Amino acid sequence: MKYELYYWPEIQGRGEYVRLALEEAGAAYVDVARGPRGSGAMMKMMEVHKGTPPFAPPFLKAGKRVIGQTANILLYLGARHGLAPKTEAGKLWVHQLQLTITDLVVEIHDTHHPLGPSMYYEDQKPPAKKRSADFWEERVPKYLGYFEGLLAANGGAYVTGRRLTYVDLSLFQIVAGLRYAFPKRMTAFEKKIPDLISLHDRVALRPNIKAYLASERRIAFNEQGIFRCYRELDA
Amino acid sequence: MKYELYYWPEIQGRGEYVRLALEEAGAAYVDVARGPRGSGAMMKMMEVHKGTPPFAPPFLKAGKRVIGQTANILLYLGARHGLAPKTEAGKLWVHQLQLTITDLVVEIHDTHHPLGPSMYYEDQKPPAKKRSADFWEERVPKYLGYFEGLLAANGGAYVTGRRLTYVDLSLFQIVAGLRYAFPKRMTAFEKKIPDLISLHDRVALRPNIKAYLASERRIAFNEQGIFRCYRELDA
Secondary structure, eight states, rough: OOOEEEEEETOOOOOHHHHHHHHTTEEEEEEGGGSTTTHHHHHTTTTSSSSSSSSSSEEEEETHHHEEEEEHHHHHHEEESSOSSSSHHHHHHHHHHHHHHHHHHHHHHHOOOOOOOSOOOGHHHHHHHHHHHHHIIIHHHHHHHHHHHHHHHOOOSTBBBSSHHHHHHHHHHHHHHHHHHHHHHHHHHHGHHHHHHHHHHHHHSSSHHHHHTTTTSSSSOTTTSSSOOOGGGGO | OOOEEEEEEOOOOOOOOOOOOHHHTOOOOGGGGGTTHHHHHHHHHTTTTOOOOSSSSSSSETTEEESSSHHHHHHHHHHTTTTSOOHHHHHHHHHHHHHHHHHHHHHHHHHTTOOSSSSGGSSSHHHHHHHHHHIIIIIIIHHHHHHHHHHHHOSSBBBTTTTTTTTHHHHHHHHHHHHOOOHHHHHHHGOOOOHHHHHHHHHHHHHHHHHHHHHSOOOOOTTTSSSSGGGGOOO
């Protein structure tokens, strides 16, 4: 079975956490909206008539099933491709961590869109500056400090210990994204999270991830996605 | 086994989605921080040393296990107390809907805290007005329209059909909360979501929920929680 991933074709966005899991697993998949069927095929799947239409991309078609919400897709893929523990307790713990990353991703998006997703960034620059300052003062230390603490406490190569899970892939993306969006602030902050930086580097060197990052399948960061580089929001 | 729920003792907040599930299930639980052990017991559980510390409340202690993140707790409880379908596909679908509600809850919080959770509301009133206006113009119709569409399409009493799930309990809370926080805007909007309003009323009449709402265990809405009634943000 070949998975079908449905996500916006021009950005990494929330779809990237799913792409990284599919790539690490070596799973066969089509990134539908980047192919000839385009975004139209994606929009059609979201129409509410009957069945289980997703609210928003990304969503994954696996045979007849359509699964939406990034963390939910990872919960599904993790169990099938060895990207999560096998026990119920382990599955819930890794999912809990992914949901905490989900919360962080919303706050990252809010740094450039504090007045909501409908208005352009250009129409909300002053509040974006305030929100970005608070994000780096209060929220980044809290979130990344939490994951750094988990890594330090378990002494393992990955967040849950010796084996990689989809959470490690997502943390790689968080570090890479914050480096892109806030190069000055992140450079200054990185000395506080040495284990997270090591984790990022370790993930980047995994053969399947390395090949993916060098391929055309990896969309470059840009100012349509979650991580946007606006000089005025960096320190 | 008696569950221990850990959440802020003065507010409904995100803990309320868990309380409603525990109450509907008739499960034995202690709302720890509301008892003699207070919030101190909760803060202590969040220290990162080893094991699986939660990032933030709410979290649930079930025997030796500690489960964090609202939707993750509901995933766990749903399977044990008949508040979710038994099939894997059904479980993932209901969880997906809960994660969409989770996204909505963040946006509700952002209406009064667009510049982030660290600053007081009083220091972000003008952006809060803008965000609230956008929320009601763009986001409420999109989110509630989606759930209204699901209810209309399946023709059932509850979102997934004839049987109640934890998602229905959460949608009850969304309707009740929006009525409290934005009485004028919500009154004007309700005619567009008749099935959601019926769902709210149906949930409120379930014996266990009815008893809970009339009890002292139900904390009143107030301006420390997610749903806050600020006249200037209402139409």
